[in-house]
Amino acid sequence: MITVHINARADCPVPRELVRRAVLEALYREGVEAGELSVTFVGDGEISEMHARYLDSHTPTDVLSFRLHGEGEDPLGDVYVGHAQAMRQADEAGVEADEELARLAVHGVLHVLGYEHPEGPERTASEMYARQEGALAAAVDGMAATRAGTVGR
Numbered sequence: 001m002i003t004v005h006i007n008a009r010a011d012c013p014v015p016r017e018l019v020r021r022a023v024l025e026a027l028y029r030e031g032v033e034a035g036e037l038s039v040t041f042v043g044d045g046e047i048s049e050m051h052a053r054y055l056d057s058h059t060p061t062d063v064l065s066f067r068l069h070g071e072g073e074d075p076l077g078d079v080y081v082g083h084a085q086a087m088r089q090a091d092e093a094g095v096e097a098d099e100e101l102a103r104l105a106v107h108g109v110l111h112v113l114g115y116e117h118p119e120g121p122e123r124t125a126s127e128m129y130a131r132q133e134g135a136l137a138a139a140v141d142g143m144a145a146t147r148a149g150t151v152g153r
Contacts (some may be wrong), residue, residue: 022139035075047082065111081106
C-alpha cells in the first residue's frame, strides 16, 4: 500500500488531488507498490531556513527532499515544496501554478527514490526530467478525463 500525505498551510493553496495523482503516477511508473511519502508546501521563510540548515544555502528554493528509507526498504520520505518559489517559477515559465506545484512534488519524490539530475541547461535532457514530465502529463490527463466523466486511476 502506498500512502501519500499532502500538507499545506492555509496561505499556500494546493491542488491536492492533482498533486496526489502526480505523486502516485510517479511511484507506479517506478514499480513502487508500498511506501509512505509526505509532501508539505511551505512559504519562503520556512524553505529558506531549511535550505540553510541542510544545504548551507541562504535563499529560497523550490523543493527539498529527504530520503528516510534504507537500501531495499519501501520508500519513505519527506518532500518540502517552496510554494511562493513555485508560483514565481510558474509565472516565469508561463505554466499553470497548479501544474508547477505538482511538478515539484514529483521532482522531490524522484529524489527520494534516488534520482539525480545535472544542473544547468542539460537538466531538461536528463532521465529524471523525462520521468518527471511523463508522470506529470499522465496526472494532468487523468484529471482532465475525470472532469470529462471518465474514470481515472
